[in-house]
Amino acid sequence: MRGLKAGRKVVSFILSVWILSVVVFYMARLAPGDPLVSYYGDRVEKMSRTERERAEDKLGLNDPVTVQYFRWIGRALQGDFGISYKYKMDVTEVIGKRVGNTLILGGIGLLLTFGLSLLLGVLCAWHEDRLIDRLICKAGTVTSCIPEFWLSLVLILVFAVHLRLFPSSGAYTIGREGEMGDRIWHLILPMTVVVTGHLWYYAYMVRNKLLEEVRTDYVLLARAKGLRKRSIMFRHCIWNMMPSYLGIMAVSVPHVLGGTYIVETVFSYPGLGTLSYESARYKDYNLLMVLCLMSGIMVILCNMAAQAVNERIDPRMRAD
Amino acid sequence: MPGLLEVNNLSVSFDTPKGAVQAVRNVSFTLSAGEIVAVVGESGCGKSVLCKSIMKLLPSSARIRSGSIRVKGVDITGYGEREMQRLRGKLFSMILQDPAAALNPIMPVGKQIAEAVKVHQPKISKLELKRRVVELMTMTGIDRPEERMEMYPCHFSGGMKQRSVMAAALAGNPKILFADEPTTALDVTIQAQILKLFKDISKKLGMSVVLVTHDLGTASQIADRVLVMYAGKIVETGTAKEVLGDPRHPYTRGLLRSLPAFSKGKKTLYTIPGMPPSLLHPPAGDAFACRNEYALRIDYEEEPPMFRITDTHYAAAWLLDKRAPKIPGSLPEPAIHTEDLHVSVETEDNAPSTRHDEILLDVQHLSHTFSVTKKLSVKAVDNVSFQIRRGEIFGLVGESGSGKSTAARCIMNICRPAGISKGVKGEPAKTRILYKGIDVCDRGQFRANKRMLETTRQIIFQDSGSSLNPRMKVCDIITEPMKIQNIIPPRGTLRAEARFQMHYVGLDEGYLDKYPTELSGGQRQRVAIARALAMEPELLVADEPAASLDVSIQAQIVNLFRHLQREHGFTFLFITHDLAMVEFLCDRVGVMYKGKLVETASVKELFSDPKHEYTKKLLGAVRG
Numbered sequence: 030m031r032g033l034k035a036g037r038k039v040v041s042f043i044l045s046v047w048i049l050s051v052v053v054f055y056m057a058r059l060a061p062g063d064p065l066v067s068y069y070g071d072r073v074e075k076m077s078r079t080e081r082e083r084a085e086d087k088l089g090l091n092d093p094v095t096v097q098y099f100r101w102i103g104r105a106l107q108g109d110f111g112i113s114y115k116y117k118m119d120v121t122e123v124i125g126k127r128v129g130n131t132l133i134l135g136g137i138g139l140l141l142t143f144g145l146s147l148l149l150g151v152l153c154a155w156h157e158d159r160l161i162d163r164l165i166c167k168a169g170t171v172t173s174c175i176p177e178f179w180l181s182l183v184l185i186l187v188f189a190v191h192l193r194l195f196p197s198s199g200a201y202t203i204g205r206e207g208e209m210g211d212r213i214w215h216l217i218l219p220m221t222v223v224v225t226g227h228l229w230y231y232a233y234m235v236r237n238k239l240l241e242e243v244r245t246d247y248v249l250l251a252r253a254k255g256l257r258k259r260s261i262m263f264r265h266c267i268w269n270m271m272p273s274y275l276g277i278m279a280v281s282v283p284h285v286l287g288g289t290y291i292v293e294t295v296f297s298y299p300g301l302g303t304l305s306y307e308s309a310r311y312k313d314y315n316l317l318m319v320l321c322l323m324s325g326i327m328v329i330l331c332n333m334a335a336q337a338v339n340e341r342i343d344p345r346m347r348a349d
Numbered sequence: 350m351p352g353l354l355e356v357n358n359l360s361v362s363f364d365t366p367k368g369a370v371q372a373v374r375n376v377s378f379t380l381s382a383g384e385i386v387a388v389v390g391e392s393g394c395g396k397s398v399l400c401k402s403i404m405k406l407l408p409s410s411a412r413i414r415s416g417s418i419r420v421k422g423v424d425i426t427g428y429g430e431r432e433m434q435r436l437r438g439k440l441f442s443m444i445l446q447d448p449a450a451a452l453n454p455i456m457p458v459g460k461q462i463a464e465a466v467k468v469h470q471p472k473i474s475k476l477e478l479k480r481r482v483v484e485l486m487t488m489t490g491i492d493r494p495e496e497r498m499e500m501y502p503c504h505f506s507g508g509m510k511q512r513s514v515m516a517a518a519l520a521g522n523p524k525i526l527f528a529d530e531p532t533t534a535l536d537v538t539i540q541a542q543i544l545k546l547f548k549d550i551s552k553k554l555g556m557s558v559v560l561v562t563h564d565l566g567t568a569s570q571i572a573d574r575v576l577v578m579y580a581g582k583i584v585e586t587g588t589a590k591e592v593l594g595d596p597r598h599p600y601t602r603g604l605l606r607s608l609p610a611f612s613k614g615k616k617t618l619y620t621i622p623g624m625p626p627s628l629l630h631p632p633a634g635d636a637f638a639c640r641n642e643y644a645l646r647i648d649y650e651e652e653p654p655m656f657r658i659t660d661t662h663y664a665a666a667w668l669l670d671k672r673a674p675k676i677p678g679s680l681p682e683p684a685i686h687t688e689d690l691h692v693s694v695e696t697e698d699n700a701p702s703t704r705h706d707e708i709l710l711d712v713q714h715l716s717h718t719f720s721v722t723k724k725l726s727v728k729a730v731d732n733v734s735f736q737i738r739r740g741e742i743f744g745l746v747g748e749s750g751s752g753k754s755t756a757a758r759c760i761m762n763i764c765r766p767a768g769i770s771k772g773v774k775g776e777p778a779k780t781r782i783l784y785k786g787i788d789v790c791d792r793g794q795f796r797a798n799k800r801m802l803e804t805t806r807q808i809i810f811q812d813s814g815s816s817l818n819p820r821m822k823v824c825d826i827i828t829e830p831m832k833i834q835n836i837i838p839p840r841g842t843l844r845a846e847a848r849f850q851m852h853y854v855g856l857d858e859g860y861l862d863k864y865p866t867e868l869s870g871g872q873r874q875r876v877a878i879a880r881a882l883a884m885e886p887e888l889l890v891a892d893e894p895a896a897s898l899d900v901s902i903q904a905q906i907v908n909l910f911r912h913l914q915r916e917h918g919f920t921f922l923f924i925t926h927d928l929a930m931v932e933f934l935c936d937r938v939g940v941m942y943k944g945k946l947v948e949t950a951s952v953k954e955l956f957s958d959p960k961h962e963y964t965k966k967l968l969g970a971v972r973g
Contacts, residue, residue, distance in 0.1 A: 245450060246445050246447060246450035246451045247450065247451055247452055247453045247454075249406060249443070249445060249451070250443065250444075250445060250451045250452070250514060250517065250518070251453075251464075252406055252437065253404060253406060253437055253438065253441075253442050253443035253518065253527075254437065254438045254442065254464065254465035254468060254517055254518065254520065254521070255434055255435070255436075255437040255438025255439060255442075255465070255468040255469065255521060256434075256438075256464065256465075256468055257434060257468075258430075260464075264456075264464075265453050265456070268455055268456075269453065269454070269455055342455055343454065343455045344454075344455065344501040344503060344504075345454060345455075345501075345503050
């Protein structure tokens with residue numbers, strides 16, 4: 030029974046990824062633009078018709094889209110995702126160089142967002158309508174109105190230019206690639222921007238969900254039993270709120286992971302955000318495909334993980 | 350010797366943007382050890398607030414304005430949260446109305462009980478703790494406690510959930526148990542069991558129980574004493590026998606008379622006119638005066654004091670003053686004699702009858718199965734067949750989960766019957782629901798007669814709070830079906846039509862432009878009825894239309910149905926769990942049990958000679 034369930038999940042996973050690949054492949058080719066620009070740069074404008082045809086032939090771009098797709102998927106299944114038109118090397122290599130940076134920035138950012146928003150949400154719900162709750166809520170509203178690029182620039186101006194506490198750009202000091210401390214030092218400013226950009230939305234959600242829980246009958250009964258506020262909050266309410274929180278979190282993982290484009294640009298941080306943007310803009314088809322599939326797979330996996338955790342928390346979600 | 354609990358002149362108010370709502374006003378009572386006291390009144394009379402204010406479980410907007418609460422002589426009025434925490438569970442505990450909401454859905458039941466034990470014995474060993482949980486579960490009548498303590502609330506039935514809540518509440522051996530409508534959400538047969546459990550446990554542990562209820566029947570079954578509350582005040586108090594057998598306050602009389610058992614053999618149920626007053630600005634004098642047909646002038650001017658009737662029986666009504674005129678007649682005897690019933694049936698037969706022999710609705714082999722997963726499915730309705738003649742009132746009775754509502758939904762095409770029925774010899778039988786000879790389950794026939802089916806059949810749901818769109822005005826709600834079906838309103842404009850229908854169901858014209866949330870439960874249900882009747886239906890289905898209302902309002906709604914049915918002559922399928930209502934309203938009854946229709950009979954036959962075991966049990970539970 031359990032094996033069957035797992036098998037069904039794997040099948041649905043593969044099916045989703047396949048559908049995603051088809052959709053992205055066709056949409057990318059339907060959109061206007063010239064993929065040759067990303068390969069040859071400005072030279073494209075001076076190319077003669079025969080030169081163009083030869084170039085397209087070389088990249089396999091003048092076959093029908095369906096033929097292109099089957100060629101792509103055939104190679105992809107063997108682990109060959111093609112070359113990036115812009116960087117003229119294997120897509121996997123291009124991504125491989127940057128994926129670590131993004132995972133560190135986005136991953137730690139995600140964990141921090143998750144933890145801090147939970148903390149702030151609980152703090153607010155605990156002190157509902159008292160000064161600290163109002164202060165945090167007001168601060169959150171104001172902060173979430175600040176655009177990311179502006180905050181990034183102000184942080185650079187204050188901490189990098191004036192105070193010279195943190196570096197203004199890059200992921201590491203050249204020549205000190207391996208040092209963890211150096212990387213963390215470079216991470217602090219962009220991380221601050223990533224976290225503040227997302228924190229309030231989730232904190233506010235946690236707060237409101239918790240306040241909904243606090244007003245339920247089971248809390249009333251728990252109080253009538255003589256339980257302390259702390260036990261009620263941490264043993265009952267938080268866990269009841271968790272499934273919906275995890276659900277939202279799972280969907281927004283790629284949002285936090287990949288939505289770092291502005292931060293990466295301002296801080297010249299070599300991550301996937303800029304890469305995704307460029308690949309879509311300049312029709313770097315092979316690169317675009319892999320990046321889209323990666324974030325798609327991320328969403329599906331995160332949803333599955335959230336589902337599994339939620340099933341553990343809430344018996345009503347177990348379908349048996 | 351001081352009593353266990355003494356409440357003196359307690360007043361509690363809620364701060365709202367509109368002002369202070371005085372939910373409890375000058376309430377005094379005492380509770381002695383081992384006593385069961387029932388607090389009775391309509392909803393919004395401050396019963397629950399009274400209990401919660403004693404336990405200090407009210408939201409922060411509530412304030413104790415005056416008065417004192419003493420426990421064993423110690424004044425706890427000024428206690429803070431920390432001191433109250435120590436008392437809760439140990440001195441007093443509470444049971445809530447809806448057991449489904451009172452348990453944390455994601456924590457095993459045993460753990461929730463264990464938690465309550467641990468609060469008072471933090472150093473208890475694991476083994477000891479488990480033994481105590483099992484003991485508590487056994488005491489509250491849960492079988493196989495070792496197995497069940499690992500289960501989650503969603504695996505428990507309503508009655509079992511309430512037993513678990515009780516086990517958790519009893520964990521700290523409280524001296525007082527507040528039970529806030531503990532049986533309202535449960536089925537009739539379970540109600541009786543739970544009430545018995547209260548009585549047994551109270552006797553066994555010497556525990557006092559404060560039972561909050563709007564149901565006088567419940568109160569009379571187990572209470573030693575009764576407090577009747579109205580508009581935040583106690584208007585009558587005495588032993589159960591005195592208050593229920595010899596009620597002195599006009600409000601208590603009204604409540605008693607609204608019970609269907611008292612109106613047996615009458616054309617209409619007695620109702621208390623009007624509604625409880627707003628407690629934002631409580632009226633001067635006796636708050637009940639405007640609903641009291643015997644109100645004296647002084648009732649509107651001065652608050653009546655408590656008049657002593659016997660040493661234990663007191664009531665606050667000016668009528669009890671020596672100078673007051675004697676009121677004609679006292680409370681009529683409850684008419685439980687069968688002769689009365691015969692008379693009533695005869696008079697009904699003499700009345701101009703709208704009944705024909707034509708069969709309007711013919712349900713054949715109706716089955717509906719809900720599939721939860723591929724392997725697990727629930728047979729909600731199992732091979733149900735019955736017929737309703739034109740102009741008849743057919744009652745469908747059964748406890749929750751017996752498939753009544755599902756059957757109604759299939760009849761109304763809200764859900765499509767999905768399930769296999771077997772005929773007499775075990776051969777598969779086709780599900781057919783013939784309405785005027787048209788099979789509504791057949792897609793082709795349904796499509797061909799769509800407009801007729803949608804206009805001549807109407808349904809009313811239980812909870813009009815959620816079945817009426819909160820963003821639509823009453824006027825638009827009533828006439829929406831006409832708009833959808835492009836019917837030209839017979840009274841000119843849609844607004845005139847809405848006005849007419851509202852007048853017809855006894856709603857004031859002033860509510861035309863109000864939103865459902867501004868109306869009371871009874872008024873909302875009238876809107877729902879007006880909406881259904883505006884289409885002049887031939888078949889009206891009402892799914893527990895009065896179940897969520899107060900006794901006195903229930904009576905109003907049932908009276909309205911009876912009156913309207915006579916005037917309109919529509920065929921009426923009335924779904925309820927309340928046998929008394931069926932006896933009053935219906936011509937024929939079908940009893941459903943676990944998805945099956947176990948008995949169909951005329952009301953007279955069913956009540957005098959029930960055939961099926963379950964019907965007998967049901968009747969037994971009601972009669973006590």
